[in-house]
Amino acid sequence: MATFRATAPFLGNVDFKVIDIDPREVASGLQLYLERGSKLTGVSLEDIDRSVIELPADPKTVTLATLIEKGMKLFDAIVWLTAGRPASHPLQVDISKKKDSIPSLHEIARAVFYAYFFLLTQARYPVAKVGDGQPAVPNFLKAVMGMEGNQSDYVNMICSFSPQKFDPQWVQYVNFGNLGQEALSRFGLGVAGYRLFGPFKVYTAKPGISDELEAAVKFARRVAVAAPTWDVHPLTRKPEVLTKRGNLNKNLGNLILDVFTEEQINEMVKSKMLYKKPEREPTYRNYLTWTEHDDISGISEIFRPKV
Helix, strand or coil: CCCCCCCCHHHCCCCCCCCCCCHHHHHHHHHHHHHHHCCCCCCCCCCCCCEECCCCCCCCCCCHHHHHHCCCCHHHHHHHHHCCCCCCCCCEECCCCCHHHCCCHHHHHHHHHHHHHHHHHHCCCCCCCCCCCCCCCCHHHHHHCCCCCCHHHHHHHHCCCCHHHCCHHHHHHCCCCCCCHHHHHHHCCCCCCCHHHCHHHHCCCCCCCCHHHHHHHHHHHHHHHCCCECCCCCCCCCHHHHHHHCCHHHHHHHHHHHHCCHHHHHHHHHCCCCCCCCCCCCCCCHHHHCCCCCCCCCCCECCCCCC
């Protein structure tokens, strides 16, 4: 059968109106978009509230303290200043804002601590909206610190956008030196990422467990007694941890069910060492291959902040 090609004289110029992309060039062009789109953090200047009760004397040199004094929310002001006080997004006077409605610096400081406490102990910001789905508020914040308002009150005091966009990794650079003693004592009881390691520091596994489970218990205990690190904390956890040990919480939950007695587990729950009894996760079996060597903690200790 004869094959007619587009170069045959009688076909003329054929335009299929179709564009074939160059995959390599497209990937290069989309790289920055993919990098930006893959990140949960990052605040657009369109998302922040730039309203103030009155314009500062010189917006080009205005400081964070002045912006807060003028009624701008803390995180919004930080984003605007980080952007270089952009003239494309100027401050705007909001005549509906009143000076007596602006929270005091002390109230703002407590709201920042509230968010910081959530990040350090639960690896997430408090929820900004009232309603279902809010995580439980730690008793320390309510009973000891006297922060009895809804968690949304504290979030909305410091930002007008979804707090998840404000990169939470700032917590690892906080200096603990001058924090209140009550807070330091509470942090010493545990931070995010370590709750399910806790039982292995306190309880002894039941007799007769297999060699595989014995090795997993030794590993869990070594992590539990080591100084907590940012390599393990969920906000900053290194990808290598998942590669080496799998999902920590799922595996540790199964390990707890395998090596402790029902009585021990009930006691852990009653004492609030565990929020609740772990549920069996049949597909998470990495713990059966765990070696006893602690190869995940690293040296970036949480209570020795980065500089």
